[in-house]
Amino acid sequence: MKLVEYPDRDLLMLALADQIAGELGDFLRREGRASFCVPGGTTPGPIFDTLSGVDLDWENVSVFLNDERWVNEESPRSNTRLLRERLLRGKALNAKLVPLYAATDVPEDALDALSEGIRPHLPISVLLLGMGADMHTASLFPGADRLEEALASDAPILLPMRAEAAGEPRITITAPHLAGAMNIHILITGAEKRAAIERAAHLPPLEAPISAVLKNATVHWAE
Numbered sequence: 001m002k003l004v005e006y007p008d009r010d011l012l013m014l015a016l017a018d019q020i021a022g023e024l025g026d027f028l029r030r031e032g033r034a035s036f037c038v039p040g041g042t043t044p045g046p047i048f049d050t051l052s053g054v055d056l057d058w059e060n061v062s063v064f065l066n067d068e069r070w071v072n073e074e075s076p077r078s079n080t081r082l083l084r085e086r087l088l089r090g091k092a093l094n095a096k097l098v099p100l101y102a103a104t105d106v107p108e109d110a111l112d113a114l115s116e117g118i119r120p121h122l123p124i125s126v127l128l129l130g131m132g133a134d135m136h137t138a139s140l141f142p143g144a145d146r147l148e149e150a151l152a153s154d155a156p157i158l159l160p161m162r163a164e165a166a167g168e169p170r171i172t173i174t175a176p177h178l179a180g181a182m183n184i185h186i187l188i189t190g191a192e193k194r195a196a197i198e199r200a201a202h203l204p205p206l207e208a209p210i211s212a213v214l215k216n217a218t219v220h221w222a223e
């Protein structure tokens with residue numbers, strides 16, 4: 001893993017948004033399309049704000065989440081809602097949102113349809129990930145019910161995931177499909193997450209799921 005330290009969070013968010021915009025632009029110029037896979041949670045909002053103001057051929061960018069909580073968009077816990085409010089507006093209004101949620105009782109009932117929606121957009125051109133202090137990324141939580149399956153090299157694109165720390169049931173892109181992304185950025189802030197990612201680098205993915213994607217990743221950190 002490569003670690004980049006920034007003097008403060010504002011500079012981190014601006015610099016990383018700029019780098020991501022550059023990478024998406026390169027894919028668009030070379031291939032005419034790009035896929036951008038993003039986390040929910042509380043950290044990435046400022047990056048989305050900046051990107052939504054950037055001139056890119058957004059119509060040819062497919063955007064999808066790393067993982068989603070099984071709640072509808074009315075819920076403040078919905079990651080899709082965060083995307084609509086912070087990324088898919090302004091210049092990025094016409095980016096193509098590929099859903100990771102459907103209005104079924106449980107994620108199992110929507111799994112096949114959602115997986116088929118994601119498949120044409122793999123491998124991911126630019127992957128942005130967050131991480132919890134427990135070393136989870138996406139919804140790959142330590143101790144989650146289907147973690148082992150999600151870490152396997154032949155894992156399906158998506159799996160449902162339940163874990164005590166997760167709250168509601170979730171759906172997540174699995175480790176090999178995250179790790180197969182062409183560009184991988186991990187966004188973390190604060191001393192606790194910095195210590196956690198350094199620890200994770202020496203632990204197996206079953207204990208520290210983030211370690212499954214660290215090999216080719218750049219970690220972006222500010223206090």
Ligand SMILES: O=C(O)[C@H](O)[C@@H](O)[C@H](O)[C@H](O)COP(=O)(O)O
Binds near residue numbers: 039067079129
């Ligand atoms: O739906 C989610 O919760 C995310 O995709 C998750 O993997 C997130 O990135 C981490 O939990 C960090 O979250 P914070 O940025 O809120 O600390």
